[in-house]
Amino acid sequence: MTPPGRTSVLLLRLAAPLQSWGDRSMFNRRETRPEPTKSGVVGLLAAAAGRSRHADVDDLAGLGLGIRVDQPGSLLRDYHTVSDYRGRPLLSAAVSANGVQKPTSPAKRTHVTQRFYLQDAVFLAAVEGPGELITALEHAVRHPAFPLSLGRRSCVPAQPLVLGQRTGALEDVLRAEPWQVTKAVRNRWGRRNSNAAHVDLPATLDDPAGDEIRDDVPLSFAPTNRTFTTRRIRHTYLAAPTGLTPDPDHPPATGGHDPFALLGW
Amino acid sequence: MPYLSRIRINPLRAQSRKLLASPRAMHGAVQAGIPGEPDQSRTLWRLDPDNPHRPQLFVLTANRPDWSHLVEQAGWPDADGEHYAVRDYAPLLRQLAPGRSFAFRLTANPVQNTNRPDKPTTRQQARIDAGDRRGFRLGHRTAEAQLKWFLTRTLRWGFDIPAAPDLDGIHDAAGEPPRDIRIIARRRRSFGKGSATGKEAHVVMNSVTFEGSLRITDPDILTERLLGGIGPSKAYGCGLLTLAPLPEKE
Numbered sequence: 001m002t003p004p005g006r007t008s009v010l011l012l013r014l015a016a017p018l019q020s021w022g023d024r025s026m027f028n029r030r031e032t033r034p035e036p037t038k039s040g041v042v043g044l045l046a047a048a049a050g051r052s053r054h055a056d057v058d059d060l061a062g063l064g065l066g067i068r069v070d071q072p073g074s075l076l077r078d079y080h081t082v083s084d085y086r087g088r089p090l091l092s093a094a095v096s097a098n099g100v101q102k103p104t105s106p107a108k109r110t111h112v113t114q115r116f117y118l119q120d121a122v123f124l125a126a127v128e129g130p131g132e133l134i135t136a137l138e139h140a141v142r143h144p145a146f147p148l149s150l151g152r153r154s155c156v157p158a159q160p161l162v163l164g165q166r167t168g169a170l171e172d173v174l175r176a177e178p179w180q181v182t183k184a185v186r187n188r189w190g191r192r193n194s195n196a197a198h199v200d201l202p203a204t205l206d207d208p209a210g211d212e213i214r215d216d217v218p219l220s221f222a223p224t225n226r227t228f229t230t231r232r233i234r235h236t237y238l239a240a241p242t243g244l245t246p247d248p249d250h251p252p253a254t255g256g257h258d259p260f261a262l263l264g265w
Numbered sequence: 266m267p268y269l270s271r272i273r274i275n276p277l278r279a280q281s282r283k284l285l286a287s288p289r290a291m292h293g294a295v296q297a298g299i300p301g302e303p304d305q306s307r308t309l310w311r312l313d314p315d316n317p318h319r320p321q322l323f324v325l326t327a328n329r330p331d332w333s334h335l336v337e338q339a340g341w342p343d344a345d346g347e348h349y350a351v352r353d354y355a356p357l358l359r360q361l362a363p364g365r366s367f368a369f370r371l372t373a374n375p376v377q378n379t380n381r382p383d384k385p386t387t388r389q390q391a392r393i394d395a396g397d398r399r400g401f402r403l404g405h406r407t408a409e410a411q412l413k414w415f416l417t418r419t420l421r422w423g424f425d426i427p428a429a430p431d432l433d434g435i436h437d438a439a440g441e442p443p444r445d446i447r448i449i450a451r452r453r454r455s456f457g458k459g460s461a462t463g464k465e466a467h468v469v470m471n472s473v474t475f476e477g478s479l480r481i482t483d484p485d486i487l488t489e490r491l492l493g494g495i496g497p498s499k500a501y502g503c504g505l506l507t508l509a510p511l512p513e514k515e
Contacts, residue, residue, distance in 0.1 A: 188431050191512070257313070257370045257476065259269060259323065259507035262360065263352040 008134040009173045011163035012041070012141070013180050015122040018076065019150040020115065023216045028113040032075070032151065035067050035204060037216040039228060040151045041125050045137050046221065050145025054222045060137075061217050064128035066170045066205040068238060070180040073121025082111040117155070122180050124163075128170045138165060174203055175238040190244045197246055198239040210234035267354035267492055269507075270298075272322040272332050273347075274312075274339050281339035285312070285320065287456045288501035289468070294339070295322075298330040309494045309505035311372050314450075325354065325492070325505055357508060358491070361484040366427070367508040372450075372474045374498035375405040375414035402497070404471040408448055411473045416444065422495060422506075423487030424479040446477035454501070470498050478511055 020032040021040045042060045051057065084090060089107035096102050127134065141148070141162050149155050166173045179186065179199055189199070210232040219227040274281050284291045295310045306327035314320045324330065329351065336348040378400040382389055389401055405411045419425050428442040436442060451473045458466050481487055494504030 191431065257315070257368065257507065257509050259357075259370075259509050260271060260350065260352060261510050262357045262367075262508060263269065263354065 006131040007128060007167075008131040009166045009168065009170055010127045010129075010134045010138050010141075011166060011173070011177060012044075012125040012127065013122070013160060013163055014041075014125055014150055015071075015158045015180070016150050016155055017158070018117040018119060018155045019073070019121055019123075019152075020117045020155055021151040023214070028111055030113070030115045032116045032118055034072065034118070035069055036123055036125055036151065038065050038206075038214070038231060039216045039218040041065060041127065042218050043221060044148055044150070045127070045141065047146040048140040048144040048148055049137065050140070054220075057218055057221060059133065061219070062129070063133075064170055064206045066126040066128070066174050066203060068124040068126075068174045068177075068201050068203040068240070069121075070124055070201060070240075071120065071122035071185065073118040076117040076119045078115040078117060080111075080113040080115065082113060083109055115152075117152075124174065124177060124180055126166075126170050126174050134165060138162060171203075171205060171236075171238070174205075175240060177240065179240050179242050186242060186244065190242070195242075195244040195246045197242060197244060199242050200237045201240050203236050203238045205234050205236065206231060207234035208232055266328075267358075268326050268329050268351050269354045269357075270322075270324040270326065270330055270332060270349060270351045272324070272335050272340070272349040274320045274322055274335075275341050276318060276320060278339050284339055288454060288470075288498075289456055289458055291322075291502060292500045294335055295324055297334055298324070298332050299326055299328060300331070301328055307493055307499065309499060311370075311502055311505040311507070313370075323505060323507060327492075358488055361481055361487055363481055363484060366478055366480045366511055368477070368511050369479045369506060369508055370474065370476045371415075371495060371506045372472055372503050373415070373496040374470050374472050374501075374503040375411045376402050376497055377405060377414070378402055404469075406453075406471055408451060408473075411451070411471075412446070412448060412475075415446070415475055419479070420482060421486070422490045423483040423485070424481050426477060427480050444477070446475055448473055449476045450474040468501070470501060470503075472498070472501075472503055479508075 014036055019036070020030070021035065021037045022030055023033055023037045023039070025031050038061070042057055042063075045060050046055070046057050082090075087109070089103040089109055090111060091101040092104040094102050127137070129137075147153075148157055148161070150157050163177070166176075168176075179201070181189075190196070193199075212233050212235065213230050214233050215228055215230045217229045217231045219229055274284070276282070276285060284294055291310070291312070295308060299308060308327070309325040311323045312320055313323060322335075332349040332351075336342055340348055342348075380393075380398055380400040382401055382403060385393060392399075405414050416426065426444040426446050429445040432443050451471070453469065453471050455467070455469045458468050491506055491508075495506055496504050498504070
């Protein structure tokens with residue numbers, strides 16, 4: 001996937017109040033995947049590099065991608081209705097002989113649409129590729145040509161977005177990076193888990209031998225010719241450092257409620 | 266002298282499937298472990314599915330019970346380890362003192378009594394029309410009502426619920442800090458009662474499991490509640506309040 005020579009890994013922290021990563025949404029129901037898609041990340045990099053919708057993205061789509069779920073967030077369903085402000089019926093997909101869209105028959109005045117978002121999620125995305133390209137992309141994300149967003153234009157990323165470059169294998173880089181959550185979340189987790197030094201986080205990695213297939217590799221973002229192809233992926237758990245120091249006097253609790261602990265053995 | 270027992274249940278045995286599906290069957294199995302006359306004293310039990318593949322049954326009995334029938338029918342009779350544990354409950358009762366804090370867990374059946382239901386069923390309407398003034402026992406079905414049911418009664422049970430320590434600076438609509446209590450399970454149970462047919466022979470109950478920390482205000486009332494149980498449906502796995510040490514803070 002990457003040519004011989006020095007490869008480098010760019011780490012992006014994808015965190016925001018709202019994110020939305022659709023891969024096969026159609027019509028009035030726009031869903032989100034529980035984690036970022038490759039087309040979403042490639043689109044973000046292409047926007048940062050100032051590429052137009054018609055530009056070639058094969059070099060970006062060929063980069064290796066790994067996503068670590070630092071905080072899964074929760075699903076938000078956004079209910080919309082759409083009407084014509086003049087009170088006219090909405091237009092149908094069919095066109096007249098003149099090529100003008102016909103009104104719906106029977107007249108339909110309101111579209112009900114639903115959009116889904118991830119609230120309060122934090123992901124760590126690692127992009128692996130040749131050193132020069134990764135350096136150029138890091139500069140581009142720090143000085144973006146177009147506004148950057150997390151899956152949808154309204155989802156503005158929170159800072160810091162770029163964590164910098166690392167060298168080494170994609171999986172090792174993702175495993176070594178500290179847990180990207182707020183101090184309050186980390187401390188609350190630590191109280192429940194005896195300040196364990198590592199936390200197991202789910203991750204999805206590009207892997208030609210993987211047993212699952214995702215249909216989210218962009219071939220073209222051209223508005224009239226959006227095409228995608230598939231990639232093979234693999235799921236795993238990575239033990240990431242939490243930054244907490246375990247107390248040897250208090251071994252990890254069972255987590256359950258033990259009424260026998262007070263009865264004296 | 267009260268005893269607390271913990272029995273491990275093998276969910277793959279035919280008998281345990283029956284016990285796990287029907288609180289009525291479990292009540293029978295629990296009562297079978299006590300040699301004395303039935304209804305002599307209150308027996309309380311609770312099923313703790315922290316790990317659903319290894320459920321644990323807690324039973325509080327007035328006399329020393331024997332659980333070999335449960336081990337033979339619904340346990341691992343030939344396996345290593347402790348099939349069941351029975352401990353004297355008195356050491357805990359001696360520890361109760363005003364101001365002491367414990368972690369607690371309770372499965373209860375929150376209900377309200379009213380003789381004027383908002384939407385009476387045909388059966389209830391018939392009773393109202395017949396001039397019967399006896400109240401109806403209606404289950405609380407929303408988490409909000411179930412939590413309110415618990416929090417308005419804690420002082421009557423001899424304890425109160427302190428504010429949650431790790432939610433500093435958060436207030437509800439009334440400006441109060443949130444209490445250290447969680448609903449960890451809510452379940453609508455529906456099971457048959459005996460072989461008789463008809464509505465009377467069917468039980469529907471909403472059980473809810475609370476977990477959190479409590480601070481003792483009156484040890485005598487609390488002792489009474491620990492031994493006598495809290496709320497209705499005590500035969501069906503509700504009402505057993507258990508105390509445990511508070512989890513270690515940082």
